[in-house]
Amino acid sequence: MIFKAVRDGRPYPDHGLTLKQWAEIPPRPLRLDQLITTKRELALDKLLAEDSTFYGDLFPHVVQWSGGLYLEDGLHRALRAALQQRNQIHARVLVLPPS
DSSP states (O other), X not given: OOXXXXXXXXXXXXXXXXXXXXXXXXXXXXXXXXXXXXXXXXXXXXXXXXXXXXXXXXXXEEEEETTEEEEEEOHHHHHHHHHTTOOEEEEEEEEOOOO
C-alpha cells in the first residue's frame, strides 16, 4: 500500500490558508505510508507532465489534524515519488488543533 488511506474529501475544518501562507511553512520529510489522501481520483496527464509544478508549489500540502496526516495538495507528486521507488516526500505541514 502506498498511502495509509484514500478518502474522498477533507474531514478537517477549512483552514483558509492562501498559497503565500503555505509558502511560509518550511517543508519537512514525511513517509508516504503515513499520508491519507483527500482525493480519490487523479489526472494521468498531470502525473506524467514534466512541468506539473510550474505554476504551483514545489512541495505538497499536508494538514495534520486529529492524529492524521491529510494530503490536501500534491497527490500527483506523491504518487510520482512512489513510482520512482521513494518512500518519502518533503511537504509543508499545517497543524490544526482537534475540533
